[in-house]
Amino acid sequence: MNDAKPSLSLRAPSWSPYAVGAGIGILSWLVFLVVNKPLGMSTEISKFSGCATSLVTGWEAMIGNAYWAGTTPKFGYSTVFLLFTAVGAGLSAILGRTFRWEKVPSVWAAHHGPGTAKRMLAAFFGGMILLFGARLAGGCTSGHGISGTLQLAVSGWLFFAVLFASGIVTSRLLFRKPGATE
Amino acid sequence: MNLPVSTSSTAGLILAAVFGTLFGILLNKGRVTQYNVIVNLFRFRDLTVLKVMLTAIVVGGIGVFAMMNFGWLEGWHIKDANVLALILGGALFGVGMVLYGYCPGTGVAAIATGSLHALVGFFGMIVGGIVYAFSYPWLSEHVIGVGALGKVRLADVTHVPDIVWWIVLAVGAAFLFRWLEKIGRRAAHA
Numbered sequence: 001m002n003d004a005k006p007s008l009s010l011r012a013p014s015w016s017p018y019a020v021g022a023g024i025g026i027l028s029w030l031v032f033l034v035v036n037k038p039l040g041m042s043t044e045i046s047k048f049s050g051c052a053t054s055l056v057t058g059w060e061a062m063i064g065n066a067y068w069a070g071t072t073p074k075f076g077y078s079t080v081f082l083l084f085t086a087v088g089a090g091l092s093a094i095l096g097r098t099f100r101w102e103k104v105p106s107v108w109a110a111h112h113g114p115g116t117a118k119r120m121l122a123a124f125f126g127g128m129i130l131l132f133g134a135r136l137a138g139g140c141t142s143g144h145g146i147s148g149t150l151q152l153a154v155s156g157w158l159f160f161a162v163l164f165a166s167g168i169v170t171s172r173l174l175f176r177k178p179g180a181t182e
Numbered sequence: 183m184n185l186p187v188s189t190s191s192t193a194g195l196i197l198a199a200v201f202g203t204l205f206g207i208l209l210n211k212g213r214v215t216q217y218n219v220i221v222n223l224f225r226f227r228d229l230t231v232l233k234v235m236l237t238a239i240v241v242g243g244i245g246v247f248a249m250m251n252f253g254w255l256e257g258w259h260i261k262d263a264n265v266l267a268l269i270l271g272g273a274l275f276g277v278g279m280v281l282y283g284y285c286p287g288t289g290v291a292a293i294a295t296g297s298l299h300a301l302v303g304f305f306g307m308i309v310g311g312i313v314y315a316f317s318y319p320w321l322s323e324h325v326i327g328v329g330a331l332g333k334v335r336l337a338d339v340t341h342v343p344d345i346v347w348w349i350v351l352a353v354g355a356a357f358l359f360r361w362l363e364k365i366g367r368r369a370a371h372a
Contacts (some may be wrong), residue, residue, distance in 0.1 A: 004240065004276060004324045004338055005262060008208070012211070014211055014212070014213050014338035015211040015212065015336065016235045016295060017212055017213075017230045017233035018231075018233060018359070019236070019314070020208050020209075020211055020212030020237075021212070021234040021236065021237025021241065022233065022237055022238070023204075023208045023239040024205070024208050024212075024234065024237075024238035024241075024242065025200065025237065025238045025239070025240070025241025025242030025243075025245060026241065026242070026245070027205060027208065027242075028238070028242040028245075028246065029242065029246060029249065030201070031200045031201055031247040031261050032246055032249065032255055032259075033185060033186070033249060033254060033255065034185060034186060034187055034197060035186050035187055035189050035197055035198075035201075036185075036186035036255070036256055037186075037259075037306075038259045039191055039205070040229060041285075041286040041287040041290065042286045044314065045304075045307050045308065045311055046311035046314065047311075048308050048311065049307075049309070049310075049314075049315060050311070050315065051312025052254075052308055052311055052312065053312055053315070059323070064219075065234060065315050065316070065318070066193055066318050066319050066322070067314065067315035067318035068315055070357075071228050071307045076189065076195070076295060077189035077190070077194050077195060077197075077198045078198070079198075080195050080202060081197050081198040081199075081201060081202040081205070082196035082202065082290055083202065084198065084200075084201075084202025084203045084205075084206065085202045085203075085205050085206040085209070085287060085290055085291050086206060086290050086291060086293055086294040086302040087199075087202065087203055087294065088202060088203035088205060088206020088207040088208075088210070088291070089206035089207065089209055089210040089215055089290075089291035089292070089294045089295055090206070090294030091203070091206070091207065092206065092207040092211055092295075093210050093215070093294065093295035093296070096210070096211070098210070098295065099295055099296050100295070100296045101296045102203060102296055102297045102298060102299065103298050104216075104298060104299070104319075105216075105217035105218050105253060105283065105297075105299070106218060107217065107218045107221055107222065108199070108217065108221075108283070119299055120190065120299055120302045122281050122282075123282050123283070123300070123302045123303035123306065123307060124298040124302050124303060124305065124306035124309075125281060126277075126279075126280070126281025126283070126303055126304040126306065126309035127276045127278065127282045127302075127303030127304060127305070127306025127307040127309075127310060128284075128307065128309050128313065129274050129275075129277050129278035129281065129308075129310065130274075130275055130278025130279055130281075130282050130284075130285065130286065130303075130307060131278070131286065131306075131307035131308040131310030131311050131314065132271075132274060132278075132279075132290075132311075132312065132313055132314045132317075133270075133271045133272065133273070133274030133275035133278055134270030134271065134275055134286060135236060135271070135310075135311060135314040136267050136270055136274065136321065136325070136326075137267060137268050137270075137271025137272050137275060138261050138262060138264065138268070138271070138288065138313065140275070140286045141279075141286070141287060141288070142206055142284035142285075142286070142287045143261065144261065145235065146238055146239065146242065147259065147327075148187030148260070148261055149239045149243070149345060150239045150242040150243035150246055150274070151194050151243070151246060151259065151262070151335065151339060152243065152347055153198075153258075153260045153261060153333075153334075153335055153336075154263040154331065154334045154335060154336060155207050155260070155261045155263040155264075155268055156261070157336065158263065158265070158268045158269070158272070159268050159271070159272045159275075160272075161272075162268065162269050162272030162273055162275075162276070163272040163273075163275045163276040163312055164224075164276070165273075165276065165280065166225035166272060166273040166275070166276025166277055166278050167223070167275075167276035167277075167279055168224050168276075169276070170224070170276055170277045170280040171221060171224035171225050171283045172280070173282045174280055175221070175225060179354075182218075
């Protein structure tokens with residue numbers, strides 16, 4: 001079934017994981033060299049959180065918060081990087097013909113049923129826990145998991161090890177329905 | 183062109199768009215914008231994420247290490263090793279990553295590939311950021327400072343030099359990948 005010739009065309013549905021990994025590695029060289037700023041994502045999302053808060057509290061009250069006083073929301077490099085990450089992924093999915101509206105992924109459905117509301121609730125709370133954890137740890141899979149580990153930072157490797165262990169335990173609890181067909 | 187380019191300049195913003203686009207393409211072509219691929223990593227049913235990340239770390243790390251030694255980079259960008267916050271944050275992150283099925287970067291990318299639950303989870307992330315900001319004064323006093331080792335690198339705490347780490351990681355990854363491909367082929371023929 002995997003007899004298709006490996007290709008690095010944008011029209012291919014996917015690339016070899018090693019080619020993609022090497023690509024991300026080379027991209028991180030460029031980012032370090034050209035803009036002297038490691039890859040990161042979760043800080044920027046917490047700035048979106050600040051903007052959302054300011055709609056209710058007003059801007060001054062929001063930046064009065066000790067966290068947003070130090071991580072003040074501002075349109076800039078990281079905002080553009082985040083938006084264009086979505087653009088790149090969308091472009092790639094359309095060209096590779098893998099774009100698909102998805103409400104309930106098959107692994108989830110096999111264990112928790114095809115209900116949309118249940119999946120959306122899990123995604124919402126999952127996202128909430130995810131970003132809280134990322135901010136507490138000071139980074140996510142990009143900041144710690146790639147940029148930190150590749151500089152041999154203690155923080156990056158510790159984060160990576162703990163997240164992996166926690167993910168294994170969580171997935172055991174979440175996907176334990178015997179005989180579920182995925 | 184003088185390097186590094188200022189990230190607040192127009193050129194910096196254009197570069198952000200270029201780098202972001204490339205990152206998004208790579209995430210999608212690596213299949214890590216798929217929920218099933220991410221959760222199946224933790225179930226040892228699909229090691230795509232491990233292959234992508236470990237290759238990125240080894241290729242990226244050896245290149246950055248070399249550039250640092252050539253004097254091309256201004257310095258490291260090391261995040262604080264706040265041990266308690268990293269353990270608690272990493273543990274929560276693992277729970278969130280399995281429930282959501284994405285990490286922050288792949289979640290943002292997945293929205294654009296049509297994943298509607300990734301979009302809902304993105305709003306969850308925004309709320310998570312709000313909860314964090316309001317908990318921050320307490321956390322910074324009681325959690326973040328516990329076991330704060332500072333901006334340390336593996337070489338600082340182990341006294342094993344970078345070059346040794348990279349040889350071990352590169353050789354280890356090569357053997358691991360060879361073995362994974364071998365058992366993958368065997369499973370495909372079975």
